[in-house]
Amino acid sequence: DGLTVKENLGLAAAVHTGHATRLWSDSLSKPEVREIVAEVAEQVMLMPYLDAKVSEISYGVRRQLEVGVALATRPLVLLMDEPTSGVGPEMAKGFHDLLNNLPRDLTMLIIEHDMDLAFDVADTITVLNYGEVVFDGLPEAARGSPMLKEIYLGSWEDA
Incomplete structure (x- = not known):
């Protein structure tokens, strides 16, 4: 400092x-x-x-x-x-x-x-969920992935 x-x-x-x-x-x-x-x-x-x-x-x-x-x-x-x-x-x-x-x-x-x-x-996104790789691919594919939306946003159907 x-x-x-x-x-x-x-x-x-x-x-x-x-x-x-x-x-x-x-x-x-x-x-x-x-x-x-x-x-x-x-x-x-x-x-x-x-x-x-x-x-x-x-x-x-x-x-x-x-x-x-x-x-x-x-x-x-x-x-x-x-x-x-x-x-x-x-x-x-x-x-x-x-x-x-x-x-x-x-x-x-x-x-x-x-x-x-x-x-x-x-260039590549890898997503972990509870220590397990659940996605590995291009950012565009990650952005559109229903599975990743479910993991990170949750399901509105359960509410």
């Missing part, structure tokens, strides 16, 4: 570039670290917050920073557990845009109850 957004991104980038293992090294002075910080900050819409301490930014911006920190390590797979949990509708819309603008070669596994987000960003 005491570091700035830029410093947090810089630490993650330093891990990726190997500069994090050098004691007393100012990793943010390294051109390759600064380049990653700038690129990731742009990707996750953090440019206006780079010099703000994390303790001063909103919860939603912190969620963006979490994604940014992960991206700064240059992952092959990005795992996210309910990235829009606890954020308002405007920030959730921002996350839709953020996730849609990530590189298409980045594999993402997202656990999400915001079905609009899931349908918007997923």
Whole structure:
């Protein structure tokens, strides 16, 4: 919380570039670290917050920073557990845009109850019900599935 957004991104980038293992090294002075910080900050819409301490930014911006920190390590797979949990509708819309603008070669596994987000960003949807896979297919098929509607909305006939 005491570091700035830029410093947090810089630490993650330093891990990726190997500069994090050098004691007393100012990793943010390294051109390759600064380049990653700038690129990731742009990707996750953090440019206006780079010099703000994390303790001063909103919860939603912190969620963006979490994604940014992960991206700064240059992952092959990005795992996210309910990235829009606890954020308002405007920030959730921002996350839709953020996730849609990530590189298409980045594999993402997202656990999400915001079905609009899931349908918007997923190439494939897998649905679990009580730990069992009950659907695995395209978002369009999931959206139109009577079985999924029954599981998540319930039956009006029983009321």
